[in-house]
Amino acid sequence: MNRTLNTCRRPFRKMHGLGNDFIIFDGRTDQLDLTEAQVRQLASRNRGIGCDQLITLWPSETADVFMRIQNADGSEVAACGNATRCVGDILLQELGRDRVTIETGAGLLTACRDGDLIRVDMGTPLLDWRDIPLAQDMDTADLDLSVGPLSHGVAVNMGNPHVVFFVPDVAAIVLETLGPEIENHPLFPERVNVSIVEDRGDGHLRHRVWERGAGITEACGSAACATVVAASLRGLVDRKAIIDLDGGTLHMAWDADNHVQMTGAVSYVYEGQIDLGSLA
Ligand SMILES: N[C@@H](CCC[C@H](N)C(=O)O)C(=O)O
Numbered sequence: 001m002n003r004t005l006n007t008c009r010r011p012f013r014k015m016h017g018l019g020n021d022f023i024i025f026d027g028r029t030d031q032l033d034l035t036e037a038q039v040r041q042l043a044s045r046n047r048g049i050g051c052d053q054l055i056t057l058w059p060s061e062t063a064d065v066f067m068r069i070q071n072a073d074g075s076e077v078a079a080c081g082n083a084t085r086c087v088g089d090i091l092l093q094e095l096g097r098d099r100v101t102i103e104t105g106a107g108l109l110t111a112c113r114d115g116d117l118i119r120v121d122m123g124t125p126l127l128d129w130r131d132i133p134l135a136q137d138m139d140t141a142d143l144d145l146s147v148g149p150l151s152h153g154v155a156v157n158m159g160n161p162h163v164v165f166f167v168p169d170v171a172a173i174v175l176e177t178l179g180p181e182i183e184n185h186p187l188f189p190e191r192v193n194v195s196i197v198e199d200r201g202d203g204h205l206r207h208r209v210w211e212r213g214a215g216i217t218e219a220c221g222s223a224a225c226a227t228v229v230a231a232s233l234r235g236l237v238d239r240k241a242i243i244d245l246d247g248g249t250l251h252m253a254w255d256a257d258n259h260v261q262m263t264g265a266v267s268y269v270y271e272g273q274i275d276l277g278s279l280a
Helices: 036-043 081-095 173-182 221-233
Strands: 009-019 019-026 053-058 066-073 099-104 108-113 117-121 154-157 159-165 193-201 204-211 215-217 239-243 248-256 260-266 267-275
Touching: 009 081, 009 117, 036 053, 036 066, 053 081, 066 081, 066 239, 081 099, 081 108, 081 117, 081 221, 081 260, 117 154, 154 221, 173 193, 173 204, 173 215, 193 221, 204 221, 221 239, 221 248
Parallel strands: 019 053, 066 099, 159 193, 204 239
Antiparallel strands: 009 019, 009 267, 053 066, 099 108, 108 117, 117 260, 154 159, 193 204, 204 215, 239 248, 248 260
């Protein structure tokens, strides 16, 4: 692999999955290892390019690519469902195959086409309190936690930690203040992504999300995975759901092999170049 200093012009793609937006760098040939400070600057919508997550593609020994995921606050995370669909689409085009594999910190994921949409096998949900992780032994299907109007949450780990609260009306919840309070609650030692979900019947769930390390986003794929699991455990859906997020719709299935399948759109925004040497 060529070793290239982070002081050169680097091409990037701007993409989004239902409005959850990404800067994607290809570091497969020319190594790229962005620091937290560099990510924060690039992700800033005032000082940089702007994104919810920054994705760097690296070579993988076990898959078609390794996908490194960094939140807008610079923190590194193991899972990002919407970015997995975007990277899946890049690889499906590039390799001309009908199935590609993507290694993440959460494990090996697969992506394929489903008509105009991309389907990703997001793997197995973890439900033990130690795996979320929670700070103490607790029933993850009915958390002993109340914050304002939110209570009886369901905790699910999809490679990253999620808590899902079912509410009568998502529009009545002030996620801007409750989201950060729950994200940083001592019950969640690694912080948590916060979903609020309204059951609209017929398998439709209206979903809004506060993402760990990024704040309110228009969609969060791994949160949609956690939501179909949580709604199934509550008996609201039968392991399938149509999840309506602020940015669009995801079709979810928690299959018989205990894997969560997520299907949805990806969008290319533009391609650009950035001089990484110009970053503070
Ligand atoms: N937008 C992502 C999730 C990104 C990571 C998350 N904020 C975390 O910190 O775990 C998705 O589509 O899943």
